[in-house]
Amino acid sequence: MSDPRPGRRFDQPAASDERTDDAATLRGAHAYLPEQASTPAPEEEMPSPALDAALAPPRKRRWGLLVLFTASLGLGTLEAGQTLYQATLGGDWLAGAWSALGLLALGLGGKALLGELWRLRKLRRHARLRERLDDTWPASGEGAQENAEPLALAESLRTQMGLAQGHPHWQSFIAAHEAHHSAAETRELLAWHLLRPRDQAARRLITRMSGETAVMVAVSPLTLVDMALMAWRNISMLDRIAALYGLQLGYASRLRLFREVLRNMAFAGASEMVTDAGMDLLSMNLAAKLSTRAGQGLGAGLLTARLGLRAIATTRPIAFTADERPRLADLRREVWQQLRRLDDSAQSGREPS
Structure with missing residues (x-):
């Protein structure tokens, strides 16, 4: 059996010096507190005071006229x-x-x-x-410690909408709400139990009134009558939508709300404008298959439907999320079907027996 080789000792002075130099260039460790949340930094938006001032509603009060x-x-x-x-x-x-x-x-x-x-x-x-309400709901909450203000706002919303304590929708919200629910979950419960039935009723109202407006314009012989019909139906629809969300409109309040709805229509987002433009092009293709009067009725019905959707977005106490917002495409088919039936019946009536 051969003797083992003698031991050898290795040292790395150069590597040790390199580690020392690298350690000198490293930054010091930063200690994070356990309760600190690590969230991505929000993207900074460039301020545009001129644009904000242009889009903001006027705040001037006409005290002089009121005093006079x-x-x-x-x-x-x-x-x-x-x-x-x-x-x-x-x-x-x-x-x-x-x-x-x-x-x-x-x-x-x-x-x-x-x-x-x-x-x-x-x-x-x-x-x-x-x-x-829009400023209260955070993206995530801490549960019961953040629930005091959302519950107080929910009570204010019930009072504003004119609902009694024993109303079925309010009672269903109270039964579904728990103490551990966060502010965001409270918002979802309010939107589901209090606002969702009114959203559905408003959509049925818009579908019915836009279809009726389209049919009235299609059978109306005069342009002046068309304008009067559209104005009357749109004002009536605006009043009914506002009443669904607890608003009683007078002459001045109706004018103010109508102006706010038109402002929201004028300053819609770019993506929504592209979507609406696509729907308009599609409606033009559909209108090409109808008669001239029915095509005019289709355009009037779609305009009434768009005005109604904007009225919902303006009068709804809690703003829609991206998934909840109703779209014009959901109402276009109903208006088209009503006008198609009217046009088919008119053409069949003109055919010789």
């Missing part, structure tokens, strides 16, 4: 009351009757003014509640 109208109403009431008093003392019953009629007209005008102001205030309160 109120002062005129008050002075007219005093004048009519004084005339009525003098006519009663002097026995001039005709002047007294006119003064009483003027007081009645002023009283009705004051009541209408107070009603409009109350409806405008309710519309502004609805808009503020919508902003608070």
Whole structure:
């Protein structure tokens, strides 16, 4: 048996020096706290104050007109009351009757003014509640410790929509909600139990009224009648959609909401505009298969449907997510089928027997 070789010792002074040099160039370790969440940094958006100011709704209040109208109403009431008093003392019953009629007209005008102001205030309160609801729901929550404010806002939403404590939709939300639900889960429950039935009713209303508008325009012989029909149907549809979400519209509040809906239609996102343009091109291809009047009715019906969808997005207390938002393509087929049946019946009626 041969003797083992003598042992050899290896050392690496050069490698040790390299590690020392590398260690000197490394940065120090950063200790993260356990409760710190590691989330990706959000993308920074370039501020555009000019664009934001252009798209923002005007905030100027017409206090001058309101003060002038109120002062005129008050002075007219005093004048009519004084005339009525003098006519009663002097026995001039005709002047007294006119003064009483003027007081009645002023009283009705004051009541209408107070009603409009109350409806405008309710519309502004609805808009503020919508902003608070949009700003409250985080992407993820911590459960019960974040649930106090969402529940308070849910109660405010119930009051704003005019629902009683015993309403079935509110009771179903209370039964489904648990203490451990986060703010985002509370939002989903509200959208499902309170808003989803109203969304479905609003979509059925838009489908029916856009189809009726298309049929009315298709059978109407005059352009002026077409314009009057569209204006009447669109205003009626806007009132009914607002009532579904707890809004009562007066003349001024209806005008303000209608202007807001048109603004949202004008400043839609680029992707949605491309989608709507594709639907318009498709509707043009469909309209080519119809008669001239039926094609005009199809265009009017699609415009009414688009206005209704924008009205839902504007009056809904909680904004739609990307998956929840109703689209024009969902309503186009119903309008097309109604007009197709009308056009087929008209052509079959013209055929000789």
